[in-house]
Amino acid sequence: MSHQSFEIWLLDPGALSPDQSVQLQQHLKDCPACRQTQSAWSEVQRLLVSAPVRIAPPEF
Numbered sequence: 001m002s003h004q005s006f007e008i009w010l011l012d013p014g015a016l017s018p019d020q021s022v023q024l025q026q027h028l029k030d031c032p033a034c035r036q037t038q039s040a041w042s043e044v045q046r047l048l049v050s051a052p053v054r055i056a057p058p059e060f
Contacts, residue, residue, distance in 0.1 A: 006031070010038050 006027045009016055016024065028035050 003031075003034075006034055007037060010034065010041055 001023065006024060009020060009024050013021065013024065028038065
């Protein structure tokens with residue numbers, strides 16, 4: 001399995017099969033770079049969810 005596959009899996013872990021989830025968790029135990037990517041992506045998601053929603057003015 002290529003390293004890039006794991007990086008892609010980090011973007012949507014909910015879409016993984018149970019076997020893929022196990023593979024990803026195993027990989028994360030051994031790969032500090034992917035753990036860092038997972039942490040950064042989690043922070044991006046947290047910021048997006050907590051960002052205020054602005055309504056465009058009618059003249060926009």
